[in-house]
Amino acid sequence: MDNPQPEIRIGDQERREVDDRLRAALDEGRLTLTEYDERAALCWAARTRSDLDALVSDLPAPHPPEQETEKLPPPAPLPAPAPAAGRPVHQRVRGGIVGAVVLGVALLFGVPALGAADGMSLFGSREVSVADQAEVEVGVLFGSVRVVVPDDVRVRTNGTVVFGSLNCDQACSAGTGQQREIAVNGNGAFGSVNVMRQSERDRHVAEEAREDRQDRND
Structure with a gap:
């Protein structure tokens, strides 16, 4: 008759697994504290698998570990929309702002102001x-216009420059009745x-x- 093979000895990993089951049974109220202490002492003194199985034979089988939900990788960010072909973005934005201002002034003063x-x-x-010319029509937006007239004329100005100025000093001064009159419309x-006579303009440029x-030189 063949001799039965001896049981393979267990290690601390197996003892720890059974001790965890005993602790869970204590937490669930299946074992009293005294029963847990007794079985825990026998658990850490066990030498074979059958010694451990006897300690949990009256306890329900452990719940299978909950499988971790598969973590899906975060969705890749959508690529930034490619700018439309043509001018760079900052130029198009600036162009849009300028266009809006131009439109606003055009609505305020009428098309002739900007055209x-x-x-x-x-x-x-x-x-x-x-x-x-007997009449001159100029427009300005974020800039300046210098209107130079002959020295022998007198200027009469019309129009409005919002948040700006329409200047006519010497050219608008009264002269002889024989002077030809020019109307400068500025909007x-x-x-x-700035409206000035030719001589005034030359002095200004020289200065x-x-x-x-x-x-x-400084």
Whole structure:
């Protein structure tokens, strides 16, 4: 008759697993504290699997460990929409703002204010020379327009520059009754329209050149 094979000895991992089941049974009220202490002492003194099985034979089988919900990777972020072909984004935004301002001024003063027949300054400066016209029409938006008239004329100004100025000092001064009259219509916003005679303009340009030379020499 063959001799039965001896049971394989257990280790601390198996003892710890059974002790966990005993602790769970204590927490659930299936074992009293005294019963747990007795069985825990026998658990850590056990040598074989059958010693451990005897300690939990009257306890329900352990619940299978809850499977962790499969963690799906976060959705990849949607790519940023590619800018439309043509000008860079900042230029298109600036162009949109300018367009809105232009539209607003156009609605306020009418189309001629921004589609001035003789000169329009948009974000810059411009000079308009007058020869024999009887009427001059200029517009300005975030810029300046210089209207230069002959020395032998007298200027009458019309129009409005909102948040700006329409300047006409010497050119609008009263002269002899024989002087020819020129009407300067200036409209716009956030800028200036400066009307001056040719001699006044030449002096102004000479002063600017002298100041520029002084700044470079300093």
